[in-house]
Amino acid sequence: MEKVIETQDLTKAYGKGNTEVRAVDGVSLVIERGEFTAIVGPSGSGKTTLLQLIGGLDKATSGKVLLAGTAISDMSGRALSDFRRDHIGFIFQAYNLIPVLTAQENAEYVMLLQKRDKKERRARVQSILEKVGLQGLEHRRPAQLSGGQHQRVAVARALASGPDIILADEPTANLDSTTGADLVDMMKTFNEESHMTFVFSTHDPKIMSRAKRLITLEDGKIISDVRQN
């Protein structure tokens, strides 16, 4: 198996001295290519912070993050930005889309940054949009799409750029439970069909039950790490 994510004693601390808060506290974990992992834990347990460290959106106080063999904790500026573009797909809880671009243009955005050929872009995005169930809605703007459709466009954008991993921080938190479950089922289908590695956070038991691996955080530490079916 191939390690796609590895963290080594990863720590993120806010504040100093007595008021220091360790949002992530000495986390070491390995995620293999093709895993479908949920990070769970109560609010404030450090889920968002951990995903941001893995995704190169934030700098660790200490420790290392290796993504597909690259130590991104040592990277900065342009290089890190380009690394995110080419290797990581992001899905956020809300505000995922650029309001002035259509569903299709949003899904194409990262491919555009990658300077991919227009024909390739169109074809790839079109087929992904169909797979996420948005055929016929390609030319709608975000304001004309539902919350569930927003998240599907975000998934499409993440898939389109061909990343090594897709990180999703509470992607279902703003959706009703059926829509949320559908979204995660869809992500799972992509995981099973194309071996795409997904790491997502949630505190919804219904969503957790769909993960193949469950990492539980408490006060920034991993307190359990189990594989399930």
Added chain:
Amino acid sequence: MLLLKLAIRNILRQRRRSFLTTLSMALGYFMAAFTFSVVEGSYGNIIDIFTRDHTGHVQIHAGDYLDRPSLYKQIRDVESVVGKVQTVPGVLAATPRIFAPSLAYAGDKTSIASVVGIDPKREALTTTLSQKDRIGDYLTGAMSPDGYDIVMIGSALAETLKLKIGDELVLIGQGVDGSIANDIFIVGSIVGDKDSSERIKVFLSMDAAQRYLSMGNTAHEIAIVTDSPDEAEELAASIEAEIADATLSVEPWQVVEEIFYNTMTADKQSNKISTLIIMAIVAIGVLNAVLMSSLERAREYGLLRAIGTQPRQVFAMIVVETMMLGIIGCIAGFVLGLPLLLQLTETGIPMPTPVDVGGMAFDAILAEVSLTTLGLPVILVMVTSFLVSLWPGFRSARITPTQALQAV
């Protein structure tokens, strides 16, 4: 392409704000174009009126006559010099002049007077002297039936000496040969008002002046006008080369009327400053709008950064969007403002009270529209747009994804 698409859509997204921003840029464009056109037109006008009053565009004197005038600093063989001047391309007309201070008597009244010898015909081609308000006929060089030379005098002198048309006037001065110049003249006309440059002048024909002052075929000044006043300095150089006489100095009006020229230049300077102030006001308004919209979109920029957009690309988005508003503003300002500016080139801006420049009433400022007066404001507006977008662009480019995405 993506940048342009995003810029256009973002402009359309906040129609109201874009409209107001564009409007203020259009206004900025128009104000600048208006100022430049009016300034260009009025300076053209004033310079034209001023130089055509008596100075001309280029003057020739003997030696340093201009700085230290003296009866004895004469241009020798003046007719042949005038002849050479007239062969220089660009010269419309050239006319010789003689100047001499004198005392004037009429009845029991006395006054000082400036005697000016002119060639009536060539003077009329060179300056506006023959068109000025006047009682009686313009100087012809003719004599009265009694054999006295007929003169044209300034109205202030006429008033002091209580002179009417047909009255006798005695002038006493010094001749070039050291003799006393002393003659009787007949008033043929009275010119100008008490504020015009002719106040205490006595105009004689060249011939009469040369006889009165025993000057022979000499003069003190040659005034020249050209059809391209903007190139007076170049013309002065060509004339100097043509007459090739080291004892004569040839100067453009900028040197001859140095004080007037400096005043004009200073005035242009102050107009530049007021244009800058207009642009600064526009800039503050636009900066405010751009800053507001970039703050509102902070989360969007954070998202763009998270998914791999470089800071310079975010920066470029804001700059391109603002500059595009600038372009639209210029087009709007041009389309809406041009008819008015063109109208002003025809009718001008009426002055509250007519200004008298050397006896000529000056009651409207005509605008002058040119590539400069319409093009320079485009550069000003675009530079302003660019400068104004720098700070919001820089700020937005520095937004970190975590900052922007945190507050959900």
